[in-house]
Amino acid sequence: MVIYLDYAATTPMSEKSLHVYNEVARNFYGNTSSLHDIGSTAKVLLEESRKTFASFINGDSKGVYFTSGGSESNYLAIHSLLKGNRKKGKHIISTRLEHSSVGNTLEDLKDHGYEVTYIPVNSEGKVDIAHLQEAIRPDTVLATIHHGNSEIGTIQNLTEIGKILREHHILFHSDCVQTFGKVKIDVKEANLDSISVSSHKIYGPKGVGACYINPECSWKPLIQNTTHENGFRPGTVNVPGIAAFIAAAEEIIPTMEHDAKRYHDLRKKLIEGIQDEAWQVTEIGPMGNRLEHIIGLTVFGMEGQYLMLECNRYGVAISTGSACSVGMQKPSKTLLAIGKSNEEAKQFVRLSLGKLTTDAEIEETIAIFKKIFRNYFKV
Incomplete structure (x- = not known):
């Protein structure tokens, strides 16, 4: 899948x-x-x-x-x-x-x-x-x-x-x-x-x-x-x-408000599901007045490009930022602009939800993220 x-x-x-x-x-x-x-x-x-x-x-x-x-x-x-x-x-x-x-x-x-x-x-x-x-x-x-x-x-x-x-x-x-x-x-x-x-x-x-x-x-x-x-x-x-x-x-x-509420619930489930004392995942961006379907994350000690490639290996398509940035990962210009360091900006990944995203897909993504983190951080 x-x-x-x-x-x-x-x-x-x-x-x-x-x-x-x-x-x-x-x-x-x-x-x-x-x-x-x-x-x-x-x-x-x-x-x-x-x-x-x-x-x-x-x-x-x-x-x-x-x-x-x-x-x-x-x-x-x-x-x-x-x-x-x-x-x-x-x-x-x-x-x-x-x-x-x-x-x-x-x-x-x-x-x-x-x-x-x-x-x-x-x-x-x-x-x-x-x-x-x-x-x-x-x-x-x-x-x-x-x-x-x-x-x-x-x-x-x-x-x-x-x-x-x-x-x-x-x-x-x-x-x-x-x-x-x-x-x-x-x-x-x-x-x-x-x-x-x-x-x-x-x-x-x-x-x-x-x-x-x-x-x-x-x-x-x-x-x-x-x-x-x-x-x-x-x-x-x-x-x-x-x-x-x-x-x-x-x-x-006509479905904008309904979709935003659904995305809010899905992102909350995802963020809570991947948190663990063994690794540090940080949600980047405002807590309110935001596009609920766009989820920016950094994982301390792990480059975003590595996480993106590992997710791809397990069948999950995410990105390291804008689709118009091609090649080796550069520090996210957004993260640099909001005051993050070069290292933090290179740890950035973006997940974005859509009409076809299901609860089951989020649950499977959580499991895959945890598997990648455990293998990487040796826990």
Whole structure:
């Protein structure tokens, strides 16, 4: 039996999402830019999908742009907003906890004259509001701060952050890939100018996502003369993937509160089950206001990569952090940012729960963890 506990990296497609994908691919195969009836039929479905997505985030359907996923959404949102607001300045505010698609984009922008201030976070990974206010300058044009941390599950208070940024007329982008379908997102309440989400985190297909940009914001296409998605991105629109993404969202959003409660109970069972005087397991992250399905752990004296490989040998899939970090384990950037040492950061592993996770799987995982610990610590 294989036990999958890496849902924060990706999820299997739901049966409904698979069914919708197949049906739309078979019956709505027209290019939405074509003027004939087959293209127009696909266009109608695309626009309905746009309206439905907007309703999930309390946004305007005119601001919804479908993309290939969260990474592209982050890249395009940041570049398009900056390109449309060049006169406002070249200073950006962010954190060291952002997804690599944001972090790499910001590093690249430094080569084009932009200056980035990375504000610190506290021991739970939450943005320090006082430091945020101190970082604001007359030439600050954009702040990009993620909603939910992919390694320890910390949820940022976007409403509090957005209020401050709006008072200073600073554009606000948030990577919401880990939180969409898990917790409520209200772009108006949080004064969000743009967000990014991804389909494959919520049991939809890979290679599909969405970017929302407030229609009242000024933005310019990254590539001139692009026609698809109102000029936001080039390429024929993936209608079957988008429809399957929306189908997955329609399934998961009504069950968010129920799922969070179930994940809370499962994680409590897991944490209590693996504790023992013979070894030191520490749960990393906030005790409240968190993504309940993401469980960050360190085991004193054991490298995370060793534990991950041993779990894999016993048929349990976990990770050492972000799925976008490849190769030999590096110290978790999240743990370093919250004040942990290099050694502690290398001891980090992440387990993430999903809709298919059962009590029996957690019980088996506890038994496997204990077996690995006993063999390693010779107890």
